[in-house]
Amino acid sequence: MIEPRYEQILDMIQKYQTIIIHRHMRPDPDAIGSQAGLAEMLKTTFPEKRILKAGESVGDLGFLAEMDEVTDADFEGALVIVTDTANTPRISDKRYELGDKLIKIDHHPNDEPYGDIVLVNIDASSCSEIIADFYLQQKERLKLSDEAARLLYAGIIGDTGRFLYPATTSQTMRIAAELMEYDFIPNEISNQLNTMSRKVAHLSGYVLQNLEISSSGVGKVVLTSALMNQFGVTDTETAKIVSLPGTIDDVLVWGIFVEQPEGYFRCRLRSKGPIINEVAKQHNGGGHPLASGANAKDMEEINEIITAFESLAEEWPK
Numbered sequence: 001m002i003e004p005r006y007e008q009i010l011d012m013i014q015k016y017q018t019i020i021i022h023r024h025m026r027p028d029p030d031a032i033g034s035q036a037g038l039a040e041m042l043k044t045t046f047p048e049k050r051i052l053k054a055g056e057s058v059g060d061l062g063f064l065a066e067m068d069e070v071t072d073a074d075f076e077g078a079l080v081i082v083t084d085t086a087n088t089p090r091i092s093d094k095r096y097e098l099g100d101k102l103i104k105i106d107h108h109p110n111d112e113p114y115g116d117i118v119l120v121n122i123d124a125s126s127c128s129e130i131i132a133d134f135y136l137q138q139k140e141r142l143k144l145s146d147e148a149a150r151l152l153y154a155g156i157i158g159d160t161g162r163f164l165y166p167a168t169t170s171q172t173m174r175i176a177a178e179l180m181e182y183d184f185i186p187n188e189i190s191n192q193l194n195t196m197s198r199k200v201a202h203l204s205g206y207v208l209q210n211l212e213i214s215s216s217g218v219g220k221v222v223l224t225s226a227l228m229n230q231f232g233v234t235d236t237e238t239a240k241i242v243s244l245p246g247t248i249d250d251v252l253v254w255g256i257f258v259e260q261p262e263g264y265f266r267c268r269l270r271s272k273g274p275i276i277n278e279v280a281k282q283h284n285g286g287g288h289p290l291a292s293g294a295n296a297k298d299m300e301e302i303n304e305i306i307t308a309f310e311s312l313a314e315e316w317p318k
């Protein structure tokens, strides 16, 4: 499908000398892939422009890309683009407001249409897929380097669970195939994203052993700070275990609740069918229909989420 906003975005990019690209907090491979993939593409296309990546450190995803040093002065008269971020409170580095113009590029439900140009495509598997599609539709005006292709491919791999999740479409596969024509090793990225440290492997064992599964197929596991310390695992590393409960045949909907140093719980919520992002929204969160996040202040709120999941699971045809 021809996307007219690509041209509008490119026209705006052409007008600015400095372009600062942000993404969401607690970045995942798609956040970094779309942000850094777009940055690399713009650097190759417009070598005379300053293209900067803003946001907190990327932790163990440094093999994808590192962030740039961005000063307050850099934002003066700059164009700011935010990728993969549905709402402004989740944008990493609040200085995104200091730029001259703002563009949102995302694939989450458009709950907060912020910015001067809003490009949201909820049918895309990932924001990286949108950036790659942007390139493919504007090939005469854009250049894609091998490094940009590697980053965008990593973002697609990350958000589709290596083409496993239902968000994977024929368009996703076409775009991935185009990216694979570039000079990088796709299998190396899949392995990097699939490999875990021994301590995370041990935590995986804990999750599989201790997951509570209700008769309707709701899975629940709480990872307290004490437990995380015992395994020596950080909050970021729980990304590796989020999809694990879904590999059990009678688990339909699940939540992994990770206690934070401040005392509240980060809720990592997933589903094989029932739509869960409305539940997430009621608990200070949001996300995709089948992959959402929320925040629960205590065990009571966790149980409210589980109760809501029970209703969804019971209504779901067996």
Ligand code: AMP
Pocket: 024, 028, 086, 090, 108, 242, 267, 268, 269, 284, 285, 286, 287, 288, 291, 292, 293, 294, 295
């Ligand atoms: P996660 O479990 O952190 O991988 O998040 C799954 C999905 O939900 C991602 O697409 C996130 O962007 C989204 N998400 C996570 N936490 C929140 C939140 N607090 N508010 C809105 N969306 C969220």
